Amino acid sequence: MKEIIEGSYAVAEAVRLCRPQVISAYPITPQTHIVEALASMVADCKLDAEYICVESEFSALSACIGASTAGSRTYSATTSQGLALMYEVCFNAAGMRLPIVMTIANRAMSAPLSIWNDQQDSISLRDSGWIQLYAEDNQEALDLHLLAYRICEDHEILLPAFVCFDGFILSHTYEPVDMPSQEEVDAYLPAFNPYQRLDAKDPISFGMYATPDYYMEFRYENQRAMLRTKKKIIEYGTLFKEQFGRDYSGLIEGYKLEDAEIALVAMGSICGTVKDAIDEMRNDGIKVGLLKIRCFRPFPEEEIAAALAHVRTVAILDKNVSLGSKGAVGLEIKDALYGSSIAVYDYILGLGGRDIRKKDIRAITKLAEQGSGDMFYGLREELL
C-alpha cells in the first residue's frame, strides 16, 4: 500500500514486518525516530519482540549478540559516535557469524561535533566483516531491510549487515513508499532458522580463541563468506523483484551509463541529485552517466570494472575521507580499474552535511573532463 511517511518510520515499519524477536538500541540523532517507533510498537503490542533498553551502544550490540547466539532474529540501529562505540562489538558479531541487521542513519564523525550527514561512520567500519548496503531513497531503505535479513540468515552466509541510509536527508524526509503487507513479507522472509544456538542442554561457546595456527583460517572463512554474499544478493534480489516488482538484483546500478563517456560513481541519497544533474547535462550534449554502488561490502570490483570498461573518465563522489589518503570509494574504484587507461578522479564532498546541488555535480563533471581531481570539492576558500 502506498503511503507518505518519514524515512525513519518507513524503516521502523520494515523492521516490524521482518518480525525481529529482540531489539536493542540506544537513541542517537538522526537514528532516534526509528528506535522510538519500534519501542512504541513493542509497548502497544503491535510487535511481539523483546525491546532491551541499555546504557550505551556498546551494550546495545552486545545484547544483540547474546540474543542472536540464543537463536533470535535481532535488530539494532545507530549512527556516527554510537557506531564508533560499537567498533569492538562489530568485529565480534562478524567473527561469531551472527546475522544481525543494523540500520545506520549515516552521520559525520566528531570532532568537531556534527549531527549532519556524511558516510564516514559506516565507511570507517568497512574492515569489520559486516555487509554494507546503501539506500538511495526511503523505498530502497525499506526494501533493503527485507533483503538484508534474507541474505544474512542464509546458512552459506551467516554474516551481519548494515543497511545505510543518509541521516536527515532520508531519515527525516517524508516520501511516498510502497509498504508491503505482513503476508507478502512473510512469503519472502521465512522465520529465522539459526545455524547453531546457545542451549543449556547442549552447551557451546561462541567466538573462542584461536592460536596463530588457526586464526588466519577463521579470517579467510569470513572473507569467503563475504565473497559468497555477492551471488546471494543477486539470488535474493531477483526473488525480491519477482515478488515485489522492485529490482535489487544488482550490487551496482547504472543510469544512462551504456553510452556514457564520463561516469560519476556515488552511493546513497546523492544518487538522486546526480541523476537529475545527468538529465540536464545530457540535454546539453554531455555524455555522462551514473554508476550507483548499492553494495559496498562485499565490494563488487568485477561488476564495476565491467560496467565502466567503455568510459573515458570516472569521477567518484566520496562522502567520506580516509585522512592521509583519499576517499574510501575512490581508492576501491582505482583498484578495480587498475591497469586500464581510464582517467579516475576522486572528489571528497558533502562532509558534515554540506549540501550537494545539481550545479556541484555539473562542476565536478567539468573538473574531471579537465583532468583535475583527487581533491576536496566545495571548500570555502575564505575560511582557509
Place this chain on the structure above:
Amino acid sequence: MPLNIGCTARPGRGRDNKTGSWRVFYPIFTDEKCTGCEICILLCPEGCIEKEGEKRYVPDLNYCKGCGLCAEECPGEAITMEKEEK
C-alpha cells in the same frame, strides 16, 4: 581443532586443550643422570610428566608447553631443552 563457523567450542576438560602446540623448546630426559627425586613431576605446570619406570620419567608432548621449568630445577641436570623444528 575444527574450523567451526563462528569459532564455537563445546565445554570440556582442560585435557581437551592440547597445549603442546605452543611449544618452541622441548625437554630431553637423560635417564642415566636422573636421581628419581621427582621434582620435575611436582613443578610441571601442566602436570604432564609421567613416571614410566625406575628413574625414568616421560613428558606428554601433547601438553608440554616447553616452559623449561623441569630443566631449570632438575638437581641432576638430567633434563635439557632442545629447539623444536616444526
